[in-house]
Amino acid sequence: MHSNAESTDLQWQFNTDGGNVSRPLLEQETDAETGRIRRLHALLAAELDDALARAQGTLNTATGEELSARWERDVAVHRWWERANALRAARSGLCFGRLDHARGADRPSDTDGAGDAPAATSYIGRIGLTDPSDGESALLDWRAPGARPFYCATPVTPLGVTRRRHFEIAGTAPDERVVAFHDDVLDRSALSGTDSGSASDPALLAALKAPRGSTMRDIVTTIQAEQDAIIRLPLQGTVVIEGGPGTGKTAVALHRVAYLLYTHREQLARRGVLVVGPSAGFVHYVGGVLPALGESAVVFTTPGRLAHGVVATAVDPPEPARVKGDLAMVDVLRRAVADRQELPDEPVAIALDDVTVEIDRATAEEARSRARATGRPHNAARATFRDTLGALLVDQGLEQLGHSLEDPPEIAELLAGLGDLPEIEPAGASEVTDEMRGSLRDNLRAEPAFHAAVARLWPVLTPEQALADLFASPERLATAGAGTDVAGLYRADSREWTVADAPLLDELAELLGPPPSSSRSADEPDDRYATDVLAILDSADRDLAGEDPDEARPTDFVTADVLAGRHVAGLSGTVAERAAADRDWRYGHLVVDEAQELSAMDWHVLLRRCPSRSITAVGDLAQRSAPAGADSWAQVLGPHLDTRWTHRTLTVNYRTPAEIMAPAAEVLASFAPDHRPPESVRETGEHPWERTVPTADLTAALRTAVEDELARLGDGTLAVIAPGGRLGDGALDGLDGPPVQVHSPMSAKGLEFDTVVIVDPDRIRAGHPADLYVSMTRATQRLGTLRLRRP
Numbered sequence: 001m002h003s004n005a006e007s008t009d010l011q012w013q014f015n016t017d018g019g020n021v022s023r024p025l026l027e028q029e030t031d032a033e034t035g036r037i038r039r040l041h042a043l044l045a046a047e048l049d050d051a052l053a054r055a056q057g058t059l060n061t062a063t064g065e066e067l068s069a070r071w072e073r074d075v076a077v078h079r080w081w082e083r084a085n086a087l088r089a090a091r092s093g094l095c096f097g098r099l100d101h102a103r104g105a106d107r108p109s110d111t112d113g114a115g116d117a118p119a120a121t122s123y124i125g126r127i128g129l130t131d132p133s134d135g136e137s138a139l140l141d142w143r144a145p146g147a148r149p150f151y152c153a154t155p156v157t158p159l160g161v162t163r164r165r166h167f168e169i170a171g172t173a174p175d176e177r178v179v180a181f182h183d184d185v186l187d188r189s190a191l192s193g194t195d196s197g198s199a200s201d202p203a204l205l206a207a208l209k210a211p212r213g214s215t216m217r218d219i220v221t222t223i224q225a226e227q228d229a230i231i232r233l234p235l236q237g238t239v240v241i242e243g244g245p246g247t248g249k250t251a252v253a254l255h256r257v258a259y260l261l262y263t264h265r266e267q268l269a270r271r272g273v274l275v276v277g278p279s280a281g282f283v284h285y286v287g288g289v290l291p292a293l294g295e296s297a298v299v300f301t302t303p304g305r306l307a308h309g310v311v312a313t314a315v316d317p318p319e320p321a322r323v324k325g326d327l328a329m330v331d332v333l334r335r336a337v338a339d340r341q342e343l344p345d346e347p348v349a350i351a352l353d354d355v356t357v358e359i360d361r362a363t364a365e366e367a368r369s370r371a372r373a374t375g376r377p378h379n380a381a382r383a384t385f386r387d388t389l390g391a392l393l394v395d396q397g398l399e400q401l402g403h404s405l406e407d408p409p410e411i412a413e414l415l416a417g418l419g420d421l422p423e424i425e426p427a428g429a430s431e432v433t434d435e436m437r438g439s440l441r442d443n444l445r446a447e448p449a450f451h452a453a454v455a456r457l458w459p460v461l462t463p464e465q466a467l468a469d470l471f472a473s474p475e476r477l478a479t480a481g482a483g484t485d486v487a488g489l490y491r492a493d494s495r496e497w498t499v500a501d502a503p504l505l506d507e508l509a510e511l512l513g514p515p516p517s518s519s520r521s522a523d524e525p526d527d528r529y530a531t532d533v534l535a536i537l538d539s540a541d542r543d544l545a546g547e548d549p550d551e552a553r554p555t556d557f558v559t560a561d562v563l564a565g566r567h568v569a570g571l572s573g574t575v576a577e578r579a580a581a582d583r584d585w586r587y588g589h590l591v592v593d594e595a596q597e598l599s600a601m602d603w604h605v606l607l608r609r610c611p612s613r614s615i616t617a618v619g620d621l622a623q624r625s626a627p628a629g630a631d632s633w634a635q636v637l638g639p640h641l642d643t644r645w646t647h648r649t650l651t652v653n654y655r656t657p658a659e660i661m662a663p664a665a666e667v668l669a670s671f672a673p674d675h676r677p678p679e680s681v682r683e684t685g686e687h688p689w690e691r692t693v694p695t696a697d698l699t700a701a702l703r704t705a706v707e708d709e710l711a712r713l714g715d716g717t718l719a720v721i722a723p724g725g726r727l728g729d730g731a732l733d734g735l736d737g738p739p740v741q742v743h744s745p746m747s748a749k750g751l752e753f754d755t756v757v758i759v760d761p762d763r764i765r766a767g768h769p770a771d772l773y774v775s776m777t778r779a780t781q782r783l784g785t786l787r788l789r790r791p
């Protein structure tokens with residue numbers, strides 16, 4: 001069992017049901033804390049009213065047509081809106097703790113903590129608030145440096161704190177009240193006190209025992225020291241956070257995003273943060289955590305959505321998935337695109353008005369080399385191919401016409417005849433050539449056969465078309481494969497894209513570029529406004545840069561989309577929406593969850609979206625089941641980052657009780673003996689059950705089991721995890737739907753449920769033993785298993 005040995009014997013708990021101090025004293029204390037929290041709510045409400053009034057007032061300000069005045073107004077409005085949203089998000093559970101500082105220690109955010117000053121107190125909450133009456137900090141944002149001791153002070157390193165207090169809150173904002181509190185005494189001598197009490201961390205245990213809802217909750221009130229250390233790592237660089245199931249990797253990654261957005265707002269607000277999770281279900285499950293923490297500049301996606309505009313959910317069989325995930329596919333795709341830049345087997349004749357030209361291999365090859373030499377993507381380089389080919393054909397036509405002008409006797413005679421007409425001066429040779437060149441060019445441009453030939457030799461391609469054509473042709477696969485065996489990727493019909501196709505489509509989008517017609521224009525008046533304003537902002541940024549790093553820059557608060565959205569009804573204004581809509585968006589930070597599942601190709605295309613390489617990857621190699629996933633972090637990250645990444649571990653399982661973790665650890669030992677299972681933080685006294693039933697009785701047995709478990713469940717959630725997520729027809733009729741969910745081991749990744757019923761564990765294990773380990777460790781309270789007795 002996990003225990004915080006340094007502080008367990010120094011923990012006190014007080015609550016209104018009785019405790020270690022006399023009742024009147026306790027009530028006085030809780031009342032005083034409730035009063036304080038009510039005051040904080042009043043401060044928040046006043047600030048919210050003020051922010052909304054200022055936003056509205058600024059919005060109503062007439063600016064005229066002056067661009068800079070409109071810009072200033074929009075920046076100000078946006079800033080007030082952001083603050084109002086953050087305040088609203090912080091209302092529920094506004095304040096959850098308090099720090100008592102040692103006499104003489106600086107109070108956070110105070111700069112003048114004198115040596116003899118009285119001991120001070122800070123309140124910790126979801127947002128920072130200042131008391132306008134004295135200008136002092138009234139509530140410290142949990143992410144502020146001064147709040148750190150709340151998460152990691154210990155009696156050995158008290159960080160200037162004598163006592164940390166966790167509040168148990170009841171009621172809804174703004175009428176929240178303190179019903180209990182729990183103190184960690186970090187310096188006995190600083191307290192005049194009574195005896196010590198509970199030996200565990202009640203706030204944490206209460207949070208862990210609480211029934212699970214359909215979405216994940218934030219953990220700001222109970223972040224543990226080992227988690228806090230990771231959350232507050234610097235923005236720069238790539239960090240891999242590894243830990244067993246339930247160690248809080250997802251929670252830590254999301255709180256790290258909130259911390260980074262708070263601490264490095266100027267770098268991140270404009271670029272946003274991309275979070276990649278394993279499935280749409282997972283994204284739904286975790287999607288509310290950051291908005292609840294007041295942060296919205298975040299885009300969530302899944303590996304199946306890595307290609308813009310494609311939502312792939314189908315899964316390949318293991319071997320094609322492995323081949324598609326290999327980095328060798330980068331070269332395969334490059335060759336596949338080059339293969340679409342063809343040379344004619346036979347010369348293609350194009351009959352013009354006065355002459356017939358021919359696209360022979362040499363002519364096409366010269367045009368192709370010049371187009372390739374531009375280094376531009378296939379669709380963009382096509383114009384060079386077409387124009388070069390046209391110019392070469394015009395030269396060819398001119399040459400032929402020149403010959404015919406010199407050679408045939410009838411022309412010579414004709415010219416001689418023309419010479420009799422004194423008013424016609426013979427044109428100079430270059431004038432004749434220019435004129436003929438022009439008319440040949442026009443002639444060629446209007447000639448459908450020329451365009452048909454260009455379309456065949458250098459077609460405009462979409463990623464989907466290029467990949468479908470590649471998979472549907474053994475010849476193309478053989479050419480593109482070169483040394484790599486990709487013959488197994490053949491499939492006649494590519495209408496349904498798989499998750500492993502998504503990075504290939506994205507890589508092709510990079511190699512092909514957008515089709516010519518879809519190039520965006522900034523010609524709309526409102527886009528022009530936005531673009532112009534951003535140009536001004538950028539120059540203003542440059543002027544400010546370096547003068548004062550703390551000074552807010554104009555572009556901290558505004559983006560082109562916000563500006564354009566201000567003027568175009570329906571054009572949305574968040575960084576997240578703008579980023580999600582733009583294939584070329586580059587994010588300020590990247591978070592990858594269940595990172596062990598990503599293939600080398602997934603990493604390849606993802607890293608393009610984060611050139612700063614500011615990345616948090618969280619995962620567990622022991623939970624990997626994707627055929628192209630990571631065997632080691634060095635293997636997937638090495639090709640891109642060499643050794644420029646660091647590794648941190650989490651060791652305590654906050655989800656799965658010890659009774660369930662024990663059999664799960666046996667499964668782990670059977671397939672990954674080198675991996676240590678995480679240590680469960682709690683016991684429940686509830687042991688997992690297992691029943692073996694004949695295959696024919698499975699449906700009835702499952703129904704009974706789910707009904708039994710539902711009767712015990714209370715407010716929580718229940719998942720049935722079965723191979724492929726498939727149950728017999730009608731197995732759960734009338735029972736499926738909230739709170740019961742049916743999952744495959746894959747779709748259950750990253751999720752958790754109060755109760756889990758696993759169907760046919762032997763088949764799940766045969767698919768991949770890690771899948772059984774993942775399935776078992778989804779449970780927060782109870783686990784049941786229905787094993788099949790096969791005939």
Ligand SMILES: Nc1ncnc2c1ncn2[C@@H]1O[C@H](COP(=O)(O)OP(=O)(O)OP(=O)(O)O)[C@@H](O)[C@H]1O
Pocket residue numbers: 204207208217218219222223224227243244245246247248249250251252620654655749750751752777
């Ligand atoms: N400090 C904490 N306080 C309260 N709850 C916590 C804390 N840390 C983790 N938890 C809870 O433990 C559960 C597991 O956390 P999380 O899903 O982040 O783990 P994980 O390591 O990502 O698991 P997996 O690898 O199995 O998906 C969640 O319910 C989370 O809220």
